[in-house]
Amino acid sequence: MPHPLSLLQQRHSVPSRQLGAPAPEGDVLEALLATAIRVPDHGKLVPFRLILLRGDAKLAFGAKLAALSLRVNPDMPESKREKDRTRYDFAPLVVAVIAHLDPSSSVPVIEQQLSAGCVAYNLLLGSEALGFGAQWLTGWAAYHREVADLLGLGEHEQVIGFVHIGTAQIDVPDRDRPAVNDLVSVWAP
Template sequence: MKNDIKLIDYLATRRSVPAFQMCEPGPSTAELEQILTLAVRVPDHGKIAPWRFVVYRGADRARIGEALLAMALEKNPELSEEMIGVERARFTRAPVVIGVISTAGPHVKIPEWEQLMSAGAVCLNLLMAANAHGYVANWLTEWFAYDEKAYPLLGIKPGEKVAGFIHIGSTTFPVTERPRPALSDVVTWVGGEG
């Protein structure tokens, strides 16, 4: 993606790329800091930042994949060779994976639902910021986002939840469009004609 593209053109063509289609290079540390700086510019009622990031890079991604594979085999010892490979590669498909961790909880003024939506907005901003830096990205959760036994391995604290794992990298695959909902299926108009 070119940095000089107009925002309206970008929004009309924004597309996630599957993590298994990603490759090196990924963003540098300086680029990641810029991407994260852009990502936090989201609606955040009360300015409480009800989310945080865990950045997974380098050899630790393979270590995490091996540990996730062990957990998956514990749950299902009959995993196929294909699924063993899938589990092992969960964090190595992309050069960088960013965990968006929701820290939402009871607050005297800010509903927890609004805090959760802010974490979702951070996920989308990460996708767009990665694209703005010339990288492809994908927002995934997968089984370990919902398995608290995996949380210590992933740097997630008790009481936190995973909003998503944002995979960021490059690709050699063509970026293709997918079907989008028809407005008539998702829009209700209330009020007069414009």
């Protein structure tokens, strides 16, 4: 029997450019999304929502981002232009995780953002558990108002990340991880 923590111990991101078809679909996708939203949610605010980008719509979204990137930074080197042009070409599914914030709530905005961040992380874990690969990306597009408008976000909404999901096209080695003893201390009065 595998160790109860083996999924967490083995979790790693697969670079979005190394993701191809298939991605979760139908009942499998529905189960992944339903599981992803089972997160800590102080005040039961449900401070998140998901936007699925697939097929031609995903490619059109990527093209619009590439055009916006070039307009904002016309002196961008060709290598960066190419990266922006093809960013959404690989993974067959991209889930935009949106923080749907209520600034009038007694629950601090940071807790609402963290709840939405947990949704993104659950998408990574769930994808791995189902045998898919995934990568959580942000980049400039997650913080740009025109991108928020393109996605139809409201005034109190923000992109937490774009989770690219598909099937790993190569074996991706794990990266070096920090030693837990370098990060943990015990507080004492």
